[in-house]
Structures are given as structure tokens and as C-alpha cells.
Amino acid sequence: MVFGLISSFYYIVNSYNSMKYRRKHNDKSGDDFTAKDVTIVMPVYKEDPIVFEESVASASQQGSQVYVLGDDCDEPYKSIAEKHGCAFIRVSPHRGKRGILSYSMKIVKTPLVMFLDSDTVLDHGAVEDMIKYLEEDVGGVGTNISIFRNGHPVSYTSEFVERVREVIFKSMSRKSSVMVLDGRCALYRTNLVMPFLTSREFQDNTVMGKKSVLGDDRQLTSYIIRSGYRAVKDYDVYARTYQYSSFKKFFKQQIRWGRVGWTYFFKDIASGSARKAGPLYTFNLIYMYLLPIFTAVIGIMTLIYVLPHIHILFYGVIPSMRADPYLIHRIVRDHRVPLLFVARSFVDFLTSASAVIFGVSISTTMKGEKAKVFAYGSIGLLMMFVSTIYALFTFYKQDRWLTR
Template identity: 45%
Template sequence: MFHLYYFYIILAFIALVSFFYYILNSYYARVYNDDDNKIKGNIKDVTAVIPVYNENPEIFESVIKSLINQCGSLIVVGDSSYEPYRSITEKFNGRFIYLKKHSGKRLALVEGIKNVKTRYVLFVDSDTLVPEKATLSMLSKFKRNVGGVGVNINIKNDGSGIAYASEFIERVREVIFRAMSYHGSILVADGRCAMYLTEAVRPLLLSNDFMNKKILGKKTMLGDDIQITSYLIKSGYKVVKDYNVTVQTEPQRDFKRFFRQQIRWSRNGWYYFFKNISNGTARRAGWFYSFDLLYMYIIPIAGLILVSLRLIFYLFVFRHLDYDAYYMMRFIMHDIIPIARHHFINEFYYIHILTSAVTDIFGTVGEGFFILTVMGRIPKKRLRTLAYGALGLLIMFIANIYGLFTFWRQGSWLTR
């Protein structure tokens, strides 16, 4: 029975760490100001690289139109996709590179970077509309040894539950990444739209490690964006987000695809969690990056332990206790106090009650403050977004657990 004390210590520790995680991220997200000391850039120093594979031609043309006045040159890499993408690209004076064999986004990025002559390269997905003056705003963030700049992501609201769930998760990430930006570097610059110092990322993209990444001897399809971000931080650069630029993207078509997306992202995350901890990248990025990284990837395990322990305690130790507030007070007044002379039982029950109070109070306060911060980033239909967001977080939690035990199974090399 004595060993159960250690379980209580773990529960209390998790509650306290969670409290500080939510409070610190909420606080730094609120005080972060990315408008300080802006520097001016020249759009002629930017080349946009757009990989395209069977994209809707109308959407693709809209993406091209959104970029033609925001960069010095434009390169489209057709991944086994030729017309009408070539004609649309050349219509707007862009350069089209055709790859006959479908080889995936990574090879398209490699072929693109080979032809970039400018100081900066902007990678944009073929379905991502870039708002006006986005590149100028992103250029202003290249200061204090910044090697990469991501943007804020908005999920198009098509009225589906998936759209609401995805939007809530993006706003959670926004709060966390704002806090991380305050301290220097974020975990990942989303690959849907990100700008980099060309010579900072070129060595990675032209390396064998980028094109032939292997885990346990098997060729894998890790996320290119998280690999680039990790590489830059390890190389001594900072990676931040420009929150003045928001790009809109489509939600997944159904929850099955959403779940698969979360599994894919969780596998990428777990791989780079282990890698960034072991190779010193997290240490180089600073204490807050390390703290958030550890918490974000330990919390699924810690949460599972928390739920399991509470279930075990309730079923086998305290199932006779009713957690109704009235009964708890009655229990303390009429049962605990009279049997105080029974030292072990008295101590054990008090520890249980105290630990439950700590986990519940600190958990409620920390999570509540964090949720309020997230909801402040949602302009409308907040309750619906929160409701579907809770479902989305549950799916993400399950995917994260599954991803931990299957992180080496990164899927097909051609998975996009």
C-alpha cells in the first residue's frame, strides 16, 4: 500500500507541471509582439517554389495570381502533372519544371531549390492562397539570426464538424507557437507556406538525408517542414511565425482522413521529439522550447497514466467514496476525524483527498485560463468550435498514443 504514495506524487506533479505549462503559454502568447523593430525587404529577393500534383486548375491559378506581384520569380514543379499547369504558369511569366514520374513533394522541392538564385525561397502548396503583402511582412521577420518564417493557418469553414475541430486545433497551436516565438523558435514552420534563407536550407534539401530518410533501415516519408525546421535550429538559426500573415487551407473531407492526418503528424512529431532531444537541438533552442517539447509529447503518456491510476484507485481502493461535495464533507467530518487515531488509514485518505484537490483545482485553473486564451483567437461561433475542438483533441490524443508506438511507420514514400 505504501507504494501508492508514489502514484499520488506523480499525479500531483503532473497537475503542477500542467498548470505551469498552460499558464506560461497563455501568458507569453498574450505578451508576444511580433511587430517590434521591423526591417524592410525587397520582394525581388524572393523566389516562390510551388509543387503541384493534380491540383484543381482553378485553385492553382488563384494561387499563382496571389503570388505574381509578391516575389521576384516564380517556379512551379509539375510532379507528373503537365497541363494545364504549364500553361497557367507561363501565362503569368513563371518557370515550369516538369517531372515525368510522380515522386512526391520532396523531390519537387529539391528540383525547385536547384533553380533558386535569390536570397530567400518561399515554399507554397498549390492550394494555399497567399494574402496581399504577405512576402513583405515575412521578409521583415528575418532578423536576429532568423533562418525561417512560417505563417498563421486558418481552416476554411465549410460548416462541417471537421472544419470546426481543425480550426480549434490551429488556434491551440497559435497560442503555443506565439509563446514559443517569444522565446526564439517554434516547433515547425508549416509547409503549406514558409519562407527561408536559401543558403540556409539548400544544403539539407540537396542532401541524401532529405531524399532518402530511413528509420530502422526503411525509407520513410517524414514531414519535410518539421525536418527543415529542426535542421535550421540545429544549425544555429531561429524559426518564427509571422502572425500578420494568415493563409487559408481546406479541411479534411471526413473524420477518417482527419484521423489519418493526425497519425501522420504524430509520427513525424515523435520521431523529431526523440531526435531533437538526443542531438541537442532542443537544448540549443532554449529552455522554453525544451519545456514545451517535453510536455507536448509526454502529456499523452502522462494523461494516460493519470486516467488509468484514477480508474484503478476508484475501482479497487476508493470505489466506496462518492465524490459529491456533500458526501465528501460528511465523510471528512464523520469518518476521517473520528478515526484519526488510526494513523495509516487517516494519512492515506488525507493524501488521496489532498491529491485529488490539487489535480482538480490546478488542472481546472490552468486549463481554463488556456482555453480562454485560445477562445480569444476565435472570432465567431466559439461554443460550436469549442465543442468540436474537444472532439478533435480527443482524436489527436488517440492518434498521438498510436503514433508513439508506430512512429517508424511513416507511410508510403509518395504520400502527400
């Protein structure tokens, strides 16, 4: 019952805050930044050249300097980048994304820096719109993420996951910080992130003594919050990206995200970052990561305590009701039904109703093919449930990428 009440609160509060979220209408940020004050850094390594060109073309139209950093690679990326007026630098030896982000601080001279993945396409005017959110207490701004729907079920599954995140993060952006500025596209204050990106803590990040190659974006977001700034998102700007072509790869992605999530769940609680980010951040953080655990425990308890007594329902209660249709009425009238049963029924109803409200909130964020997104999204939720539990017991395994 308690868990049901907490779930109802989670659904209702996030739905309400999401609906009440309003975009920024001011034309300039507090520091009057423009797109020329932004350097766009795009790491590239073994990317599909066609997808890469889409991404580079969108970046080159933002009015900012664009640097493509080849992670121990050059062609065909060098020619494509220069074709669109972007600078190309080959960085050797191979460093991985963390190493490239750290290296980029040597060339960024502007007050703002944007990190953009090489498979992510920006809306026209995205940079100009995002800098409006850089108020004095904001250290980083993310974008809304959208998945290119190619007809494969995984693209609909991933789109559903992103729309759920949109509702929750919109809610958090009203009062506090989001949990993560997605590494696919995010804008930062250079003087804030430069010391951290060039530190050994970031470059040689470890989890339980093992080098971690995952979670650079979550680590950077946590650092921003810990430094006394907020991390927010611009939900009117979309960074559109491609998804994997199989549920197996999607599941591996969820495992990666889950391992990183559990790592920073513990770190944010222990370091006080969650407290600094605000009560809604703390509540959502705890609920989102403990939900699968509580659900699994309740399911196991049900199997242990309810199933052995299920015969009472079929061989006792149901036959009695057939013989006496007014049995339940008299039991309730004579107060032989514990109040706990009535309270539990009310909580179940409240939880179901609030979940429907949450579903409606998700629906408002979708554009077309809602039935497919919800249908395949249910598969995604189940996979996220399983991967989150699995990730809890394997979160220390972050020394490899779980290749596509």
C-alpha cells in the same frame, strides 16, 4: 499531483507568453530584403485546378518570382500558372515533395526562398511582412495557418487545432524557436537550406532503415535549429488552406503528424536541437508528446486501483454522511484527512483554472463561430489523443502517405 502541477505550469506559461507576444514593427529586416529577393516555389501534383488557381493568383501578387514545379504533370497547371505570370517547369519522373524541393535549388538564385503548397492561399503583402522577421539569428519564417470553413464539421475541428498551435507557438516565438515551420508556407535563407535540401540526408531520409516520405518541414526546421538559427512565425500573415471532408481523413492526417512528431521528438532530444532551441522549447516538446501517455497511464491506474473499491463510497461513506451530516467536518477537524487529499484538491483546482485561462487564450485567436470551433475542437482533441498514442507504436511506418 506532480503531473497536475506540470500541466498548470504549461497552461499558464504558454497563455501568458502568447498574450505578451508582439509583432515586429520595424519596416525592414536586418538585411534589408524586399519581395524581389524571394523566389516562391510551388510544387503541384494532382491538385484541384480551382484551388490551385486561387493559390497561384495569391502568389503572383507578392512581387516575387514564382516557379510552379509540376511533379511529372503539366496541364491544366501549366496554363493556369502562365495565365498569372508564373513560370512553369515540368519535373520528370515523379519525385514526391522532397524531390521537388531538392530540385528547386537548381533554379533559385535569390537570397530567400519560399515554399508554398498548391492548395494554400497567401494574404496580400505576405512576403513583405514575413521578411521583417529575418533578423540575423533567424533562419526561417512561417505563417499563421487558417482553415477555410466550408460548413463541414472537420473544417471547425482543424481550425481549433491550428488555434491551439498558434497559442503554443506564439509563446515559443518570444524566447526560442517553434517546433515546425509548417510546410504549407514557409520562408528560408537560401544559402542556409540549399546544402541540406540537396543532401542525401534530406532526399533519402530514412526512419529505422525505411525510406520516409513524411516530415520534410519538421526535418528542415530541426536542421535550422541545429545550425544555430531560430525558426519563428509571423502571426499576422495567414496562409489559408482547405481541409479534408471527413473525420477519417482528418484522423489519418493526425497519425501522419504524430509519426513525424515522435520521430523528431527522439531526434531533437538526442541531437541536442531541443537544448539549442531553449528551455521553453524543450519543456513544450516533452510535455506535448508525453501528455497522452501520462493521461493514458493515469486512466489505467484509476481503473485498476479505484474502481475495485468504489463500493466503499456507496456502501460506506455516503450512507454514513446521510446518518451524520457533520461527518466530513469532524473528520477534517480531527485531522483524520491526510494532507495529501487537501493538496490533491488544490492541484485539481489549479489545473482546472489554468486550463480555463488557456481556453480563453485560444478564444482570443478565433474569428467568429467560436462555439462551433470549440465544440468540434473537442472531437479533434480526442482524435489527436488517440492518434498520438497509436503513432508512438507505429512511428516507423513513414514509407507511405496514408492517402486521402
